[in-house]
Amino acid sequence: MNTLPRRFWLGGYGVIDMGFLSVIRRWALRDKMPIREISRRTGLSRNTVKKYLREGIVEPKFKTPPRPTKLDPYADRLSSWLVAQTRKSRKERRTVKQMHVDLVQLGYDGSYERVAAFVRAWRADRQRAEQTTGRGTFVPLIFQPGEAFQFDWSEDWANIGGERLKLQVAHIKLSHSRAFLVRAYLLQTHEMLFDAHWHAFRVFGGVPGRGIYDNMKTAVDRVGKGKQRDINVRFKAMASHYVFEPEFCNPASGWEKGQVEKNVQDARNRLWQVMPVLADLAELNQWLEDRCIALWAETPHKALPGSLADVWKAEKPMLMALPPAFDGFIEHSKRVSPTCLITFERNRYSVPASFANRRVSLHVYPDRLVVVAEGQTVCEHARLIDRSCRKSGKVVYDWRHYLAVIQRKPGALRNGAPFTEMPEAFQRLQERMLRKEGGDREMVDILSLVLQHNEEDVLYQTSDEVTHIWASGFVANMIPDGKRWEFAMGAAIPLRDDFDGCTLRRLARVCRDAKQTRRLLSLAVIYDGGSRSDAAHIGGVTLQIIRDWVLRFNASGPNGLKDTPKSGRPSKLDEQQRRALIEIVERGPYPSVDAVVRWRLKDLAAWILSEFGIVVDERTVSRELKNAGYRRLTARPQHPAQNEFAVEDFKKASQPNWRKSAISLKAAPR
Structure with a gap:
């Protein structure tokens, strides 16, 4: 006869565990024992035994009835505190x-354990919600060939030149073929963004129709309601140049460009962890480009048959043909210091001395800086980028920029900081020349020849192989390979013989143009037998400028020394575009289409950009309208509730105040 353990059939503890329930089920289902006998042996009521057998329960479950606690009046307050804590670091x-x-x-008088249990339960419920309903539901996306690409930035570290640097990495990925390119920069600025697009389109072999971005500051100036965005002007110009439509995700919605987001994660394992030590950033970007193209062939597409390279080859004919590279510079207005330097990003760069104390335009590219003045490129420097704030800025000199200064101040050649970077041949020559009296002036004349002749020829003649150096005429004779080779700078251009020094001085006395007077006096020195260096010293210019004055004087006489009016920079708009601008001004805006009731300068500038792809300033639009005969008028504001009949009644009710003028009173007869 089967019997229960003593702790069950003696009344037990009033608890049914899984082993106890298993014994009851075996007696009833296998041994066919009556319910009464089971009840007698277990001490349970027959209804309890029937309940467990009828419901088919294998593992007993016990419900804990809700019981009020001392924490209940404070549960809402504690929950609000916990929610606020999740928003903090x-x-x-x-x-x-x-x-x-x-x-x-x-006023809570309960225990700390009750509060801790409540917090644990609250955090468990929150974590469960985040893993289920909080994670959201998404729809898989599919893109047609050549339809779109996705762009994103990330931050990674790399060992470059033995130094561990923090890099800003641009990720560009085609949405259909999933071919990708990764390119590293030191900053996330406009010029870096434009450069990344050019290299991506170059590698992809064309331009897709759309670009999907997040709301990065280099592309979006202001995030509006819904999909409204104030797009940066330079970014819009770049998109117009490459002819693609930019689209921006909703804020904090990275899943809308999930392909490139995943590419950021994959790149850390496939690129950055296996990257070797490289010499500089250019070598790193070349390695990244080669590695990305190699991964195209190694990575299967999964959604389509073949690898990423196979699908890319099929997508490439669908891309728009690659246009020329966008001139992606950022322009800054800089004032040149008296020491012929401009400052950018804590570094200083030299500018030709003729632009000292003047405003110039600085065009910033990812790897270089270009100084532009009066529509012409003045000079160019390699860009220095150092993100460490602990180091002081550097100074980049070009000794050629200071030649005009030392022609007036030859003593500055001895300790001038820019001239420590001259070629070694010039430095050795300077040491020999400065040992004798007047050597600094002769050295200045030799260096000034760089402005008129090829620098390599001048450097060759100042080498140690040259036997004779005459600073005044700079004639060097040498015998290479058994042959006599003579190097002589070209003879000075003679002045025309129908004038003399006295005539030029007489013209200078009656001339009212200060610049023309200075030029006449400089050429008078040459007529009197002086050297071209003396004429340059009197005029405060270089030898090259003296030569230009001689050519102008020989061609047109004294009138050739006047400044001719400059045409200036050509207009960005042609005649056809000006007529189109006048037509829309005459037509006026359509409020339903243009979203304005009257044209403003900024609205017309935006219309020109969208219609012709030309970036113009509001001042340029104002100048074009002024030349066309238009004037800026602003209507007097009027209150919308103003009643014109009340205005008329008020005018009629006002009594006229007749006053005679003082003149009429004096003239009246008495």
């Missing part, structure tokens, strides 16, 4: 003990 969050102390001050 870990170091700013309060502990559960601190919350318990705050609750005690509010």
